[in-house]
Amino acid sequence: MPEDLAIRIEDLSITYKVSLEAKRTLKNAVMRASMKQKQRTRTIEAIKHMTLDVPHGSVLGIVGSNGAGKSTLMRCIAGILSPTDGRVVVNGKISTLLALGVGFNPALSGRDNIILGGLASGLNMDEISNKTDEIADFAALPDGFIDLPVRTYSSGMYGRLSFAVAVSMTPDILLLDEALSAGDAAFKEKSFERMRQLCAEARTILIVSHALATVTDLCDTAIWMHKGQMLAKGKPDEIVDDYLKFLNVGSLPSNYEDM
Amino acid sequence: MPVNENFVPKIQVFEPHRASLPPLIPYIKEFWTRRAFATELAKFNDKAEYLDSRLGKVWLVLNPLLLGFVYYLVVTIIRPGGTLPGLTRLDHLLIGLFTFYFAQNCVTAGALSITMGGRLILNQAFPRALLPFSCAIQAFQQFLPTIPVYIFILVAGKWAYPTTIVPGWTWHFLWIPFILICTGLTGFGLALVFATLNVYFRDTNKLLTYITRIWMYLSPVLWLPNSLRGHMKILLWVNPLGPVLNATSRVWVSGETLNKETLVGCVFWAGASILIGGYFFISRERDFAIRI
Numbered sequence: 379m380p381e382d383l384a385i386r387i388e389d390l391s392i393t394y395k396v397s398l399e400a401k402r403t404l405k406n407a408v409m410r411a412s413m414k415q416k417q418r419t420r421t422i423e424a425i426k427h428m429t430l431d432v433p434h435g436s437v438l439g440i441v442g443s444n445g446a447g448k449s450t451l452m453r454c455i456a457g458i459l460s461p462t463d464g465r466v467v468v469n470g471k472i473s474t475l476l477a478l479g480v481g482f483n484p485a486l487s488g489r490d491n492i493i494l495g496g497l498a499s500g501l502n503m504d505e506i507s508n509k510t511d512e513i514a515d516f517a518a519l520p521d522g523f524i525d526l527p528v529r530t531y532s533s534g535m536y537g538r539l540s541f542a543v544a545v546s547m548t549p550d551i552l553l554l555d556e557a558l559s560a561g562d563a564a565f566k567e568k569s570f571e572r573m574r575q576l577c578a579e580a581r582t583i584l585i586v587s588h589a590l591a592t593v594t595d596l597c598d599t600a601i602w603m604h605k606g607q608m609l610a611k612g613k614p615d616e617i618v619d620d621y622l623k624f625l626n627v628g629s630l631p632s633n634y635e636d637m
Numbered sequence: 638m639p640v641n642e643n644f645v646p647k648i649q650v651f652e653p654h655r656a657s658l659p660p661l662i663p664y665i666k667e668f669w670t671r672r673a674f675a676t677e678l679a680k681f682n683d684k685a686e687y688l689d690s691r692l693g694k695v696w697l698v699l700n701p702l703l704l705g706f707v708y709y710l711v712v713t714i715i716r717p718g719g720t721l722p723g724l725t726r727l728d729h730l731l732i733g734l735f736t737f738y739f740a741q742n743c744v745t746a747g748a749l750s751i752t753m754g755g756r757l758i759l760n761q762a763f764p765r766a767l768l769p770f771s772c773a774i775q776a777f778q779q780f781l782p783t784i785p786v787y788i789f790i791l792v793a794g795k796w797a798y799p800t801t802i803v804p805g806w807t808w809h810f811l812w813i814p815f816i817l818i819c820t821g822l823t824g825f826g827l828a829l830v831f832a833t834l835n836v837y838f839r840d841t842n843k844l845l846t847y848i849t850r851i852w853m854y855l856s857p858v859l860w861l862p863n864s865l866r867g868h869m870k871i872l873l874w875v876n877p878l879g880p881v882l883n884a885t886s887r888v889w890v891s892g893e894t895l896n897k898e899t900l901v902g903c904v905f906w907a908g909a910s911i912l913i914g915g916y917f918f919i920s921r922e923r924d925f926a927i928r929i
Contacts, residue, residue, distance in 0.1 A: 379648070394927045404838040453926065457651055457762035460923045466651040476760040485685040494681055497674040498761050550647075 379467050384551050384582035385432040385455060389464035392425040392450055392606075424450040426606040427464070434470075434550075437573070437583045439593030439614055441621050442603035448586045451603070452476055452553045455584070470550025470582065473499055477555070478540040484529035488519060488539055491528050495543040509546045516572075517542040518565065538565055545572050552576060555586045570596065590618045658920050668764040675767045679775035697779045698786050701738050705731045712859050721861075723801030724794035725890065731790060732889045733858035733882055735783040736816075740824035740878055741849050742776035743769075747828025748835050748842055755929045765922040766915070769832045773825040777817075787889075804892025812888045812895055819903040820881045826910025827877065829918035836921075836928050857882045877906040 379386050398418040399406055410417060425447045432438055440448045453459040454466055456474045481498030482491045492513050496506040514524045517539040519531075528536060545552070573596055576583060587593055593600050593614050600617040602610045604624075610617055687693045709727050721729070747769035751758065754768050794801045835841040853859075855876055862873055862883040873879040880902025887893045895903075 401839055402837065403840040404844065405840055407838060453759070454651065457649060458759065458926050461651060461653050463653060465653075468649045468651070469647070471647055472649075472762070474760060474762070477756060480756050480760040483681060483685050486681055490681055490684070493677055497671070497677055498757060498763070500671070500761075500763070503673050503677075 379469060382433050383431050384434045384436070384469055385430070386467045387428055387430040387464070388467075390425055390428045390454065390461050390466060391423070391463040392447075392454060392459060393421060393423050393462040395419040395421050423606050425454070428608050430601065430608060430611070432582060432584070434582055435577070436599055437577050437585065437597045439597035439600040439617075440584065440586045440603060441590065441593055441600060441617060445605070446603040447606040448603055449476065449555055452555055452584065452586060456553055468551065472551045472553065473544060473547040473549035474553045475541065475544035475555065476553065478537050480540070482528055482540065485527055487526060488514070488524040488528055488531070491539065492543055495540065496546070499544060499547055501547060513539075513542045513546045516546070516568070534562060534565070541569060545576070548579070549581065551582045551584070553584050590622065594618055654923055658916065659923070664764055664919065668766060671763055671767060674763070675771035676774055678771040679778060682771070683775055683778055694782070698782050701735055701783060702731070702786060705734050708734065708859055721802070723798035725802040728787075728791055728794060728801070729861065729886055729890045730858065732787050732885055733856070735780060735787060736820055736882060736885045737853055737856060737858050737878065739776050739780035740820050741853070742779060743773045743821065743824025744827045744831055745845060745849060746772035746776065747825065748831035748845055750828070751832045751925055752835050752839065752929065758925050758929050765925055766829065766918055769828040770825060772828060773821055776824065777821055802890065804890070807892045809888055809892055809894045812884065816881055816884045816888065816903065819907040820878070822907035823877050823881065823910045826907070826912075826914035829914030833918045833921050836925055852876070852878070857886060862886055874902055877910060880906060
């Protein structure tokens with residue numbers, strides 16, 4: 379893989395089977411076996427033959443409707459889901475913020491959760507100890523809240539703390555899935571500022587967002603995903619325009635019909 | 638945009654896999670590097686579990702202790718007298734029960750660790766075995782306070798009933814760390830098996846409630862290892878916890894050393910549980926994010 383690339387995706391396909399049974403249980407499996415029935419499953423093609431190169435230092439926005447395969451793609455790049463075909467090569471340390479509060483325990487204090495969330499993200503104890511105050515400052519929690527149980531936090535405070543933990547790392551590649559929706563307008567601006575700072579440090583950032591302004595403001599490249607396929611790659615403004623037209627009209631623009 | 642000069646390349650390749658093991662050396666390295674996550678998770682789960690309870694961590698000792706007295710009443714009613722003098726039978730039962738619960742807690746909490754850790758599994762990449770490992774650490778942390786309680790009861794029992802057997806200091810007590818390591822490894826290995834099964838069949842945990850109950854009755858906790866006769870002695874060897882509970886009784890209650898059969902049995906079950914559980918779990922853990 380060329381050294382200037384952070385991520386190379388080669389003919390990636392991800393397919394998985396989901397059971398149509400309400401709950402997969404041993405009892406149902408035994409019943410099925412005794413009646414010589416097969417398990418009823420449905421095959422989902424989440425990603426279809428996708429190829430993409432992401433250079434170091436780029437900020438890539440990913441847009442698309444629900445079920446387009448955006449989150450699946452992020453999870454595959456992070457190594458959480460395995461490809462069915464093709465391969466993904468990642469060059470660098472990855473940090474993910476695919477959901478808010480991952481690893482958090484609501485019964486514990488903010489300080490305890492910074493340790494848990496940080497360790498879950500791959501930081502070590504020394505790094506967390508050095509960064510606890512910085513994280514608490516970034517999350518802008520009201521006085522004393524850092525030592526209160528997280529279940530007493532407002533959803534905004536919870537989101538801000540989660541975001542602060544994720545961006546406290548200095549990853550080479552940062553994967554964000556709707557994370558910039560955390561907090562109020564002031565915190566959003568602070569998040570954007572942190573994103574810009576990461577970009578300036580030549581970090582590679584992938585952002586999945588339904589807030590299209592985020593994509594046009596922060597990203598230097600964007601892709602549009604639709605039903606598991608990458609329909610287009612280009613400048614964020616153009617991709618967002620095409621995507622908005624599709625959303626308004628409800629059918630793919632004529633130049634994408636063959637895809 | 639220029640590439641950061643401090644950037645340290647670390648290439649990871651994600652490719653299709655079948656039901657086979659991932660490269661084990663990187664897996665074990667990452668497991669070791671991130672062990673602090675498992676130990677802190679165990680510490681914080683323990684803290685959160687007893688945060689709202691007035692008696693707090695006292696329950697960690699009270700629970701098995703009360704259960705021990707209940708079982709002591711049951712066994713003395715069924716077989717009054719017995720062959721052991723004073724409160725020796727109670728001592729055997731308590732240390733057996735505490736050790737059994739250490740292993741059982743590894744298995745039952747570990748079995749749920751993957752299905753309960755759905756958000757972590759779906760959103761972070763890390764060796765999944767860290768989650769059941771964290772449960773094993775938590776079970777060990779919960780076992781530790783029962784040791785001074787056991788010693789207190791032993792001494793108090795001797796004072797109240799002078800015929801109670803209390804082994805004096807012996808170098809054979811140095812076997813205790815070995816027994817605990819074997820118990821922990823056996824429990825962790827079995828937790829890996831049940832954690833995987835629970836991902837595929839969500840009622841495994843319900844079944845486990847009955848399995849652990851039967852398992853205890855088949856283990857030398859309520860009965861003495863030397864009370865088995867004839868072909869029933871096989872119970873001590875086909876049961877993964879048979880050898881360690883036999884060893885527990887020998888060392889803790891009688892102050893004896895381990896015989897060769899018990900030693901081999903402890904090592905065999907600890908090794909077999911880790912190897913079989915590890916293979917079963919690690920070869921399937923890349924499917925967990927899809928199946929959760």
